[in-house]
Structures are given as structure tokens and as C-alpha cells.
Amino acid sequence: MNIVVCMKRVPDTEAKLKIDASGTNIEPSGFDYVPNPYDEYAVEEAVSLKEKVGDSEVIVLTIGPKESVTQMRKFLSMRADRGVLLVADTAAMDSWATAKMLADALKTIEHDIIFFGKQAVDNDNASVGVQVAQMLGLPVVSRIVKFEHTDGKAVCEREIEGARVTVEVSLPAVFTAEKGLNEPRYPKLPDIMKAKKKPIEEREADVPESKVTVLKMEYPPARPPGRIVGEGVEAVPELVKLLKNEAKVI
Amino acid sequence: MADILIYCEHHEGAFRKASLETVRKGADIAGELGGAAVAVVIGAGVAGLAAKTGEYGAAKAIAVESDTLKDFTVSGHGQAMAEVAKKIQPAAIFMPATSQGRDLSAALGALLEAGCAGDCTEVSVQDGKLTVKRPVYAGKTYVTVQFNSAPAIVSLRPNVFPTGEPEAGKTAQVENMDVAVTPRETVKEVVATGGGKKELTEADAVVSGGRGMKNPENYKILEELAGLLDAAVGASRAAVDAGWRPHSDQVGQTGKTVSPKLYIACGISGAIQHLAGMRTSKCIVAINKDKEAPIFQLADYGIVGDLFEVVPSLTEELKKVL
Ligand SMILES: Cc1cc2nc3c(=O)[nH]c(=O)nc-3n(C[C@H](O)[C@H](O)[C@H](O)COP(=O)(O)OP(=O)(O)OC[C@H]3O[C@@H](n4cnc5c(N)ncnc54)[C@H](O)[C@@H]3O)c2cc1C
Ligand SMILES: Nc1ncnc2c1ncn2[C@@H]1O[C@H](COP(=O)(O)O)[C@@H](O)[C@H]1O
Numbered sequence: 130m131n132i133v134v135c136m137k138r139v140p141d142t143e144a145k146l147k148i149d150a151s152g153t154n155i156e157p158s159g160f161d162y163v164p165n166p167y168d169e170y171a172v173e174e175a176v177s178l179k180e181k182v183g184d185s186e187v188i189v190l191t192i193g194p195k196e197s198v199t200q201m202r203k204f205l206s207m208r209a210d211r212g213v214l215l216v217a218d219t220a221a222m223d224s225w226a227t228a229k230m231l232a233d234a235l236k237t238i239e240h241d242i243i244f245f246g247k248q249a250v251d252n253d254n255a256s257v258g259v260q261v262a263q264m265l266g267l268p269v270v271s272r273i274v275k276f277e278h279t280d281g282k283a284v285c286e287r288e289i290e291g292a293r294v295t296v297e298v299s300l301p302a303v304f305t306a307e308k309g310l311n312e313p314r315y316p317k318l319p320d321i322m323k324a325k326k327k328p329i330e331e332r333e334a335d336v337p338e339s340k341v342t343v344l345k346m347e348y349p350p351a352r353p354p355g356r357i358v359g360e361g362v363e364a365v366p367e368l369v370k371l372l373k374n375e376a377k378v379i
Numbered sequence: 380m381a382d383i384l385i386y387c388e389h390h391e392g393a394f395r396k397a398s399l400e401t402v403r404k405g406a407d408i409a410g411e412l413g414g415a416a417v418a419v420v421i422g423a424g425v426a427g428l429a430a431k432t433g434e435y436g437a438a439k440a441i442a443v444e445s446d447t448l449k450d451f452t453v454s455g456h457g458q459a460m461a462e463v464a465k466k467i468q469p470a471a472i473f474m475p476a477t478s479q480g481r482d483l484s485a486a487l488g489a490l491l492e493a494g495c496a497g498d499c500t501e502v503s504v505q506d507g508k509l510t511v512k513r514p515v516y517a518g519k520t521y522v523t524v525q526f527n528s529a530p531a532i533v534s535l536r537p538n539v540f541p542t543g544e545p546e547a548g549k550t551a552q553v554e555n556m557d558v559a560v561t562p563r564e565t566v567k568e569v570v571a572t573g574g575g576k577k578e579l580t581e582a583d584a585v586v587s588g589g590r591g592m593k594n595p596e597n598y599k600i601l602e603e604l605a606g607l608l609d610a611a612v613g614a615s616r617a618a619v620d621a622g623w624r625p626h627s628d629q630v631g632q633t634g635k636t637v638s639p640k641l642y643i644a645c646g647i648s649g650a651i652q653h654l655a656g657m658r659t660s661k662c663i664v665a666i667n668k669d670k671e672a673p674i675f676q677l678a679d680y681g682i683v684g685d686l687f688e689v690v691p692s693l694t695e696e697l698k699k700v701l
Contacts, residue, residue, distance in 0.1 A: 292573070338527070356679075365692045376680075378661065
């Protein structure tokens with residue numbers, strides 16, 4: 130089986146971010162980049178599926194600057210087989226443009242299953258997987274917390290507000306991974322060594338125009354300074370008074 | 380061309396609150412653009428429901444009734460909405476940023492080759508152009524966005540926009556529309572998990588517990604407090620990963636985003652990834668025994684103390700005033 134995992138590098142979730150001189154984006158350095166956390170669930174599912182069914186290849190597909198190979202290597206050390214990197218600056222790219230480029234690339238990469246993360250935690254679009262599926266005319270199950278594969282089909286569970294939904298699709302199909310799907314493995318030392326030699330093919334990307342324009346980026350409005358009402362149970366009556374009379378939320 | 384289509388998600392014969400918030404905002408914006416708010420309700424036997432969108436400002440409602448569309452699927456509902464959009468030619472399509480709404484907006488973006496802005500917290504018209512603001516990087520920054528294509532596809536963060544008072548008796552003029560769809564996904568089973576519990580993303584109040592709760596049984600004291608406040612119960616990732624609470628209860632960057640009027644964090648340190656999920660709450664209360672805990676920097680009100688004493692006492696005190 131051919132299993133593709135789409136991965137984006139994103140700032141470490143701990144990173145302190147600064148807005149750049151253009152006022153429409155962040156300064157791209159001064160912190161570490163990591164593979165998007167949701168994509169870790171995607172690669173784990175891909176690799177454990179390969180380990181179950183055998184005779185499969187797991188391909189990591191990324192659009193990003195050349196430095197993205199570092200994060201791609203991490204997925205190769207989690208036992209993905211090879212990488213395809215479309216070299217492009219993703220900073221100003223919207224979900225439609227990203228999806229278009231991935232869909233075009235996927236026309237040249239054999240795929241039975243394409244795993245995405247639910248959402249890239251930089252632009253928080255939560256769109257690309259669903260969009261690629263529409264562009265390729267494939268079924269999609271988003272936000273999956275359970276994945277089962279049986280001859281040519283997949284049955285998935287997803288959690289939405291107030292319900293757990295079971296969805297079946299025929300392959301090829303697209304899936305986007307939610308936290309809870311699995312526990313991503315820690316790469317083992319021998320796998321880290323092996324990953325260094327696994328192939329990553331670089332391609333020049335043909336970047337389409339974005340469908341949205343960012344006019345400005347700003348920091349969130351500062352919250353009014355908080356206060357410690359007091360210590361222990363003695364502070365409780367005062368808190369209740371404040372909630373009722375000052376904040377007026379009860 | 381200045382109309383706004385509004386997708387209205389519904390469950391068990393009722394609209395989600397977030398759908399009504401979206402209708403109200405959509406109606407306001409349509410007014411500014413000089414168009415009408417047109418609600419779209421999809422499913423089996425939904426015409427009656429569709430009329431009710433009038434109470435929140437929809438001039439017209441389109442009911443797409445079909446057994447094939449009884450359950451939500453991305454391709455089925457995506458194709459249906461895309462068909463409706465091709466007929467109406469709206470300036471924008473609004474929907475709530477629920478899991479359904481976000482999937483649908485993405486699908487529509489691809490099917491209509493249009494730009495999407497998800498989870499918006501502000502929507503306005505500037506120089507005649509639809510302009511939205513949305514959090515990125517888990518709320519560390521916000522971007523203001525305009526669209527280079529039509530229709531603009533916009534999802535609104537639940538609990539941010541007011542529904543306003545319903546105008547009783549005011550109905551939207553309902554038009555039935557048939558669309559041909561062939562869903563590529565099959566829904567096998569839907570199991571309700573709410574069980575009368577408040578939905579986290581919709582609740583006006585949320586009481587969350589973290590590693591400081593020590594074990595799953597102790598959440599009873601939070602549930603008691605939540606019951607009194609008509610609140611939902613949430614959790615930090617530490618509590619979820621310990622197996623004390625289900626994944627669906629997690630608040631934060633890799634969990635749910637909530638914007639209640641009141642958020643009470645109990646035994647939660649306030650890691651940046653947790654704050655990502657609750658920082659747009661209107662009033663934040665923290666109960667933590669460590670006065671250096673970062674949560675106190677964000678909280679409007681804090682009590683330094685043992686949650687096992689403070690929470691039950693808070694419940695008792697609230698009983699007196701509620
Ligand atoms: C990629 C990534 C994504 C993440 N996503 C999320 C996310 O979505 N949501 C999330 O919450 N976290 C997330 N995290 C984890 C986050 O970094 C923290 O580890 C986590 O939020 C800590 O949970 P906590 O506050 O419950 O536990 P701790 O940090 O251990 O804090 C427990 C607190 O309880 C207090 N306490 C203990 N006993 C008592 C008592 N008896 N009375 C009062 N107070 C007491 C302590 O003083 C302490 O402040 C993520 C991390 C990463 C790397
Ligand atoms: N530049 C990219 N390269 C590869 N995959 C991407 C890229 N951007 C987004 N994705 C994939 O799409 C998912 C959803 O991203 P988004 O819609 O941007 O939130 C991510 O979790 C990735 O799996």
C-alpha cells in the first residue's frame with residue numbers, strides 16, 4: 130500500500146513570537162521548529178498501519194523552506210520511508226494555495242491513503258486535508274480518533290460536539306488525525322541513524338496566488354490586570370461578590 | 380451578489396446556539412452590504428426549522444431536504460452547499476466554527492475555489508469590503524484578513540457573537556431547493572456522548588480541572604460546582620493524558636477552544652498551550668495552591684489555596700446567591 134503523510138513544520142508551541150517589520154507576519158526565527166503536533170498522530174497511524182499490513186511505503190510530503198528536512202527526518206526516524214519536499218516559503222500561503230500544491234503533487238505520488246493532521250498549529254486553518262480530498266475527488270474523514278483498515282475500506286471514528294460518529298469509506302481516501310488517535314512513538318537511536326540516509330526528494334514548487342490577503346497581524350488585546358482575591362476558603366465570599374457585582378457573570 | 384448565505388447546523392431538531400449566533404451576525408453584515416441574510420438548513424424534514432431562522436434576522440431560508448443528507452458528510456453537505464451557492468451567488472458564506480462548520484467551509488473553499496477564514500472572532504465591513512479578524516498561532520497573534528475571491532467563506536467562533544433576543548413569531552420565507560449529491564462517505568453510526576452534559580464549546584461557564592485534581596474521582600467536586608453554574612467540565616492535557624478525563628474534555632491548543640463568560644481553572648498551572656484554548660473567556664478565575672503559577676497572570680480573580688477546600692466552599696457560597 131502507498132501511504133502518504135502530509136507534514137508541515139511549525140514553531141514550537143512554547144515559542145514566544147514577534148511580529149515582523151511588515152506587520153503581517155511573525156519573525157520567522159528565534160525559536161525552534163517542530164513537526165506540527167497533529168501530524169505526529171498522522172505519521173504514527175501510517176507507520177503502524179504499514180507494520181500491520183506489510184509491503185507498504187510511507188511517504189512524507191511537505192511544502193516548506195529547505196530547512197524543513199530537519200522535521201521530515203524526524204518522521205523518517207519514526208519509520209516513514211522517504212520524503213518529498215516542495216520547496217516554497219509557506220509564510221503567506223493560504224489553505225487553498227497549500228491544498229492546490231499538495232493535490233497537484235499527489236497526482237504524481239501513488240496513494241491509497243493520505244493522512245493529514247487535523248490542523249496546523251501556526252495558521253490554525255484546519256482545512257488543508259479536507260480541501261485536498263475535494264480537489265482529488267476522494268472521500269475524507271476528518272478528526273479521526275480511531276482508524277481501522279480492512280480490504281479496500283477504512284472505518285473510522287470521530288468525535289464531534291456531543292456525539293461519536295463512525296464513518297466508512299472506500300480507498301483511496303483522506304484522513305485527518307485528531308489527538309487521541311494513538312500515542313506517537315519516540316524514535317529509537319538506530320532508527321535515527323537510518324533516517325539520515327533515507328531519500329528526500331526536493332522539487333521546485335509552483336506557488337499559486339492566495340485567496341485571502343492578510344492586512345495586518347497584531348497581538349491579542351491585553352487582559353485587564355488580574356488580582357489575587359485572597360488565600361484559602363476565607364477568600365471565597367469576596368470572590369462570589371466580585372463575580373456577581375463586578376464581573377457580573379453569575 | 381450582496382447576500383450572505385448562512386449554514387445552520389442543527390441536532391435533534393434544534394439549532395446549535397452557534398448557528399443562531401451566526402445567523403444574527405450574518406444578518407447584520409448583509410444589512411451593511413445592502414443584501415439579505417439567507418439561511419440554509421440541510422437534512423430530512425427541516426422546513427419548519429428553517430422558518431425559525433427569521434427570529435434571528437434571516438430574510439429567507441433555503442431548506443435542502445433529502446434522506447441522503449440526513450447525516451453530515453463532508454462531500455454530501457459540501458456538494459449541497461456548493462450547489463446552493465452557485466444558484467444564489469452570495470458575497471459570502473457564513474457558518475459556525477464547529478467541527479462540522481470547519482469541515483464544510485474547507486470543502487466549500489475547494490469546490491468554489493474561494494478563500495476561507497476560520498474561527499473568526501470579529502467580522503466587519505471596511506470600505507465596502509468584508510473584513511475578518513481571526514486568531515493564529517493558538518491566539519498568540521491575530522490576523523485581519525480580506526478576500527481576493529468570491530464568495531468569502533467565513534466561520535465564526537462559537538460563544539463570541541451574541542444571538543440577541545429572538546423576535547418571536549418572525550419567520551423566514553422558506554424556499555425548498557433540490558440538489559443532486561453523491562456523498563463519498565458513509566455514516567455507519569452516531570452515538571450521543573452528551574448524556575445531558577453541557578457541550579464545552581457552547582457553555583456559558585466552564586469549570587476545568589488539571590493535574591492538581593490528583594485522581595478521576597475528585598472531579599465530583601467540579602461536577603457539583605458545574606451543576607450549580609450550568610457549566611461544562613473541562614480538563615487540562617495533563618489530566619486527559621493521565622486517563623482521568625476523555626480527550627473530548629481537553630481544553631487547549633491540542634484540545635477545544637472555549638470562550639465562556641466564566642472559566643474556572645482548578646489545579647491548572649496555566650501552560651501556554653492550555654491558555655491557547657481559554658484565553659478569550661470573558662472572566663477567568665484560578666484556584667491554585669502555588670501563588671507563582673502562571674495561570675494567575677491571566678486570571679481576573681485568583682484564590683491561592685488548596686482546591687479541595689476552596690472548591691467545595693465556593694459551591695456552598697454560590698448556593699446562597701444562586
Ligand atoms: C504540543 C503540545 C500541545 C499541548 N496541548 C495542550 C492542551 O491542549 N491543553 C493543555 O492543557 N495542555 C497542553 N499541553 C501540555 C502543557 O504544556 C502542560 O503540560 C499542561 O497544560 C499541564 O497541565 P496541568 O496544568 O494540569 O498540570 P501541571 O502543570 O502539573 O499543574 C498542576 C497545578 O496544580 C496545582 N495544584 C496541585 N495540587 C493542588 C491543590 N490541592 N490545590 C490547588 N492547586 C493544586 C499546582 O500548583 C500546579 O500549578 C501541550 C503540550 C505540548 C507540548
Ligand atoms: N505546508 C504544508 N506541507 C505539508 N502539509 C501541510 C502543509 N500545510 C498543511 N499541511 C497539512 O494539512 C494539515 C492541516 O493544515 P491547516 O489546514 O493549515 O491547518 C496539517 O496538519 C498538515 O497535515
